[in-house]
Amino acid sequence: EGEKDLKKINVALQSIERIQSRKYYETELLLNLYTAKYHHLAYTIGWQEALEIAEKGLKIKDFSKAVNKTQTNYLYDCGYLYDKVGNSYEGINFYKKSLAMYVKEFGENNTDVALNYNNLAYAYANVYNEKRTIEYYNKAAHIWENIHKNTFDRNDYLMTVYQNLTFKYLSYGNIDDAKISCKKLNDHFQKKYQLVENQKLKSYFNAKMSYIFTNVSVEIELNNIQKAVLLVDELTTDKLFEYTNKEH
DSSP states (O other): OHHHHHHHHHHHHHHHHTOSSOOHHHHHHHHHHHHHHHHHHHHHTOHHHHHHHHHHHHTOTTGGGSOHHHHHHHHHHHHHHHHHTTOHHHHHHHHHHHHHHHHHHHOSSOHHHHHHHHHHHHHHHHTTOHHHHHHHHHHHHHHHHHHTSSSOOTTOHHHHHHHHHHHHHHHTTOHHHHHHHHHHHHHHHHHHHTSGGGGGSTTHHHHHHHHHHHHHHHHHHTTOHHHHHHHHHHHHTOHHHHHHHHHO
């Protein structure tokens, strides 16, 4: 099935690449086909092969003819792929290019912008830049706090970013800020999942894991081993945990 899909993508790619003077919607289609191809390769063969295809798309002479969103997403994906193959400096470069376009189009207060900051933080952590890592995780957190002031955080972005921040602070030996981030994670977890109906959501299990795992790490750092053990017990006695384990 996968091979058939790849053949179809390649046939379509070749026919559009042959067009000498492409109209904007043909450029759009060409970049979407490149995207489909590098996604396919990323999940079947590997990141390096996916990146090589993404780089080909970057080099087409009419790249800037595509609509803003397509260009921005493509640059963002390139950032992700470079980071995945271990070239985080180039990843940062592409994340920043896409970020500038996102901010120009949507302003700062946007989930795509926050995701970009979150990934930038991750890439900066890979090149051991503590200051930028913390700065960008905090920027992402600030945007999501604004977005979800009065709306449901369906994807638990705030829990994810505060977990990331807590672990980064712990790894940098900054226990005070780790405790503050962990408390924010806990507040978001309680706010959403103390409602019994929200414990039926698919996201509950991962959220609970994230909540317990982060708190256990902080308690161990504080040498509160007994508290850490009780937290693990809380997870293993959760009915959902038992149910999920039976399922597998």
